[in-house]
Structures are given as C-alpha cells and as structure tokens.
Amino acid sequence: MEAASTKAIRRPRADSQRNREKLLVAAAAVFRETGGEGTLEAVARRATVGIGTLYRHFPTREALFEAVYRREIDQLAELARDLEGSGDPVENLRGFLHAMVGLIATKKGMIRALAIVLDGSCEITNYSQATLLSAMQRVHAPAIAAGRLRPDVSAEDVLQTVVGMCIARRDERWEAAVSRLSDVFLDGLRIDRA
Amino acid sequence: MEAASTKAIRRPRADSQRNREKLLVAAAAVFRETGGEGTLEAVARRATVGIGTLYRHFPTREALFEAVYRREIDQLAELARDLEGSGDPVENLRGFLHAMVGLIATKKGMIRALAIVLDGSCEITNYSQATLLSAMQRVHAPAIAAGRLRPDVSAEDVLQTVVGMCIARRDERWEAAVSRLSDVFLDGLRIDRA
C-alpha cells in the first residue's frame, strides 16, 4: 500500500515523534538559558518525559546538541548556496562569516554546540560537521579560484578560526568584536589589498 | 628573632608546604596526560594525599589549574619583557604569538586552562588573565605606536583570537596550523603590506 521503503516496516509511533519534538523544544530552552550547560535530567523533566526516553532518542549529549542546532546549521548551508556564483567572491565570504557570527550570537548555546561539532572526535556529529564545512567551502573556493585569497589557508582553517574567536569571546558585545576580527583575518587572507 | 612580618605569626607548617608541592607536581602530570580533564581525586591519589588536603590548598579546580600554569604564563611574560625595545615591532609580535602557541602546544592541558582563564568569572584567574594580557600589550603597543598595525584592534582582541584558534583546533598538527593562521591574522592587522 504505502509507497514506503522495502516493506514490513512500521510507521514510527506517534508518541515517539511527539516525545522527540518535546525533547527538542525543552533542550533548546534549557541550552539557551544555561549557555549549553544544562543537565540532561533537567531537559527530560522540562519535556515531562523520562530520562530513559531522552537517552533512547539521543544517546549522547552531543547527539542532542546536534539535533537542536541542525536547523541553524542547515540555514547556514542554505545561505552559502544562495551566495553561489554571484557577486564579489571575497565580499560573499565576508557576508557569510558575518551571518555565521550573527547566528551564533542569537543562539547562546550554539557556541558550545559548534565547539562540539568541530571537535570531530565524536561520530555522531558527522552530518553537522560535513554540512558546515561544505558550506564554508562553497563560499571559500570561488575566492581562491579567482586568485583573491591565499590558497594555503583552507576553508576548514577559516571555519575553525572564526568559531575559535566566538568561543574565546565570553564577554558582552562579543558579536561586534568578532565580526571585526573576522574582517581582519579576511584582510590577512587577501592577496589583493583593498 | 626572626625578621619576619608583624609578630605572633607562626611559620607555615612544613608538611603543608610539602603537600602543596606534591599536589602541584601531581596535578601537572595528570593534566598533561588527560588534556586537563583528570579528576581531582586522581590528583590527590597521585600525590598520596587526602582529597580534603587538596581542597584546602586549592578550593576550586580553577585554582589548581591556575597554580600549575602560573609558571608557564610567567614565562611568556618574561619573553614579552625580553622583546621590549629592540628589533622590528611587528616581527616581535609575530615571534611572541608563535612562542605562545608553542608553549600551549607543549602543555596540552593549558588549552583548557586558558579557556578557564578567559572566562574571567572566577577571582583566582585574574592574575593569569592580567599577566597574559599585559604581556600581550607590551609586545602589541610598540607596533601600534610605530604606525604599523591597525589601531582599532586591541591587544585583548589579539590575545583572544589566538587563544580561540588554539581552543578550536583539536586535531593533531594544530600547532603548525595555528601558527600559520596567526600569521594571516597579523597580516590582516598590518597597515604596511609586506
């Protein structure tokens, strides 16, 4: 009947999906309030769900982080695609970096999430890591190809530098500071000087 | 008799000083081995000292960190003083940044320690923060004064950028990568282009 996969595969249970959603909402709230440090038990409590249910859906803290912030990461990837093939490549990269910093700024807990994603030691965040990196590459490569940036600094280098700036900056008003610093870094990357 | 302070003040007990030293040695070893994540109980065990003794000497994890790495930070400050007033100011700054990255590289646990230092919420880390910052200022200011660097980026900005790079880079061979990236950043800061 259903045009689903092989066969003999049940639809996911309604309560399961409901709980998953409740957990994501609760986790987003807790992480926002605590800057990404809230306990998993607090998340489960807030979602009015057992701790066991939380662990079934998200076997590690990282997995929960990734799920919570996947939407934001996808948004960045979309921005990268939108910028593709139009406008000045260096300015596109600058715009992308600023958007990234801005997005991180609005999601307090996302700083830690990004740190976890970039850590790489953890299998579960592969999707986010790959998405983020390929978004960066999409914006970075054209500027290299146009001979506008030093070719010996990779998209990964840029990504980790900017995220590093965000992590190290813990005070207020860090968003403006990091935007400025990322501009400085970008200036350092340029072969043609403005 | 003793030319000590006011009076009526006892000499510190010998066993206390001995234990403090043993704790510092043990902590340095444990933090180096675990990348700064070892448990305090492991430190106490290694020092063959009770956990209570550890907490009496170092009331928080940060305090212990700070004590362990104060020596290394002092070393950086000394380097900054040595560089003072001789040679090209931009090259001095570059050298200082590389030394800083190198020092962090040899003390794996220091990465995390620096994150704690930058956090600033804890009284005890003020010394490290102030020392590190003033060392950076000592090397940074002359380059500004000579009109060689953008004056709108502060020593604090530079410090946090480089430390951020170190924190974000968790993979192997990060030392070379961060050295290169800090050069790029420095190029961005320059007003005269090489």
Next chain:
DNA sequence: CAATTATACGGAGGCACCCTCCGCTTTCAA
C-alpha cells in the same frame, strides 16, 4: 622536655549527574 595550641590531615558521606536496564504500557497492523 613537656604542655599547649594553632594548623593541617584524611576520608567518610551527602549531593548531583551520567547512563543502563528492564518490567510495564501504548500503538500499530492484521
């Protein structure tokens, strides 16, 4: 060399969090 007293020691124990495991409940599909 006692006796005195300020200091320091150690680790038991309370608390919080992490995560697993399994008996019970709910949903799906036949």
Next chain:
DNA sequence: TTGAAAGCGGAGGGTGCCTCCGTATAATTG
C-alpha cells in the same frame, strides 16, 4: 480484537565534586 513490536519511565549503580569534623602533628611556650 488481539498479538507483538515499539516505546515509556524511573530505579539504581557508578563516578566525581566538595564539605565537615574527629584525629594527628608541627610550632611555640614555659
């Protein structure tokens, strides 16, 4: 309707953090 697959909840074991206080000991005093 009903069997069983899928999901649920939370008790409980493990570990780490930190405090507290009875005991031990070094410095000081007579």
